[in-house]
Amino acid sequence: MRVWAIANQKGGVGKTTSTLALGRMLVARGMRVLLVDLDPHASLTRAFGVPGDPQPAGVLDLFASPPATLAGLARPAPVEGLAFVCAQTALATLERRSASQPGLGLQLSQAITRHSGDHDAVLLDCPPTLGLLMVNALAAADRLIVPTQCEPLALHGLAGMCRTAAMVERSRQRPLPVSILPTLYDRRTRAGRDTLHRLQQDYRDRVWSDAIPIDTQLSNADLLAQQPAVGDSGRAMPAYGRALDWLLDEAATLEDAA
Ligand SMILES: Nc1ncnc2c1ncn2[C@@H]1O[C@H](COP(=O)(O)OP(=O)(O)OP(=O)(O)O)[C@@H](O)[C@H]1O
Ligand SMILES: [Mg+2]
Incomplete structure (x- = not known):
């Protein structure tokens, strides 16, 4: 089972959109995919039409005693092969609990280890803050x-x-390969072109050689979550398909090297 954390400490860079788009692309290739919303703002959860009130069961329950299971929390998405685990706004309180309860950093990792069989890939949509939830994701991800x-x-x-x-890589027992996905690219602007060039210069093989373009079709996360087919329309989804090719190739190279 692949476990990918989609994270950046900066907000609004396309984490939730990329989680949805890559999830949809993996499903289109026949994989069973679980998306986990780790952001107390719960954008991914809302994209699937789940309201915040009443508070749904979700990630917070992985931190309960005894903890819930991912299989128990997973809800089927309208798209076959896709499931998701909700975030609750109360997740924001988790950061305050962390200081007094050591060990909370591995709850997600343990839940994923216990979760065998139902899914081929788990994608973790992280909040834009370096807190306990992001640490959980980075500890769990491959x-x-x-x-x-x-x-x-x-x-x-x-x-x-x-x-x-x-x-995080230093404190865990296995490597955490980083893959950089340039997003929201507008090739008509000099700033966009220059930044992409800088990224490629500074991060070389860790950065995808292409970029996800700005595409108004992607500005509605609800459609991305719920529309039956997202396939080839527009410019961004085919780009996500190519990005996925790169990510899977990279993963295969790393597995061969291991
Ligand atoms: N390729 C794209 N083309 C057009 N709009 C996009 C694209 N990618 C993302 N967006 C839009 O940009 C905004 C930010 O994207 P998104 O919510 O995915 O970012 P995020 O990193 O998850 O944000 P946050 O840090 O708040 O969780 C959203 O309104 C989204 O619909
Ligand atoms: Mg987000």
Whole structure:
């Protein structure tokens, strides 16, 4: 089972969109995919039409005693092969609990280890903050995907995210390969082109050689979550398909090397 964390400490860079789009693309290739919403803002959960009130069962229950199981929390999406686990707004309180309860950083990892069989891939949509939920995701993931908006300020966020990943990698027993996914690319702007060039220069083989373009069809996450077919229309979804080819190739290379 693949476990991919989709994370960036910067907000609004396309994490939730990339989680949905890559999830849909994996399903289109015959995989059974579980998306986990780790963001207390619950954008992914809302995209699937689940309201915040009453609070749904979800990620917070993985931290209960005894913890819930991912299989018990997974809800089927309207798209066959796709399921999701909700985030609750009360997840925001988790950061405050963490100081007094050591060990909370591995709850998700343990839940994923116990979760065998039902899914081929688990994608973790992270909040834009370096807190307990992101640490849980980085501890659980076998790969980190960092969506990075093609605009100059995004480079600072990316450097911070890479430092965090390196820190987590040192404290766990296995490598955490980082794959950078340039997003929200507007090739008509100089800032967009320059940033993409800088990304490719600075991060070389860790960055995808292409970019996900801005595409108004992707500005509605509800459609991405619920529409029966998202296939080839527009420019961004085919780009996500190519990005997935790269991610799967990279994963195969790493598995061969292991
Ligand atoms: N390729 C794209 N083309 C057009 N709009 C996009 C594209 N990717 C993302 N968006 C839009 O940009 C906004 C931010 O995207 P998204 O919510 O995926 O980012 P995020 O990193 O998850 O944000 P947050 O940090 O708040 O969780 C959303 O309105 C989304 O619909
Ligand atoms: Mg998000």
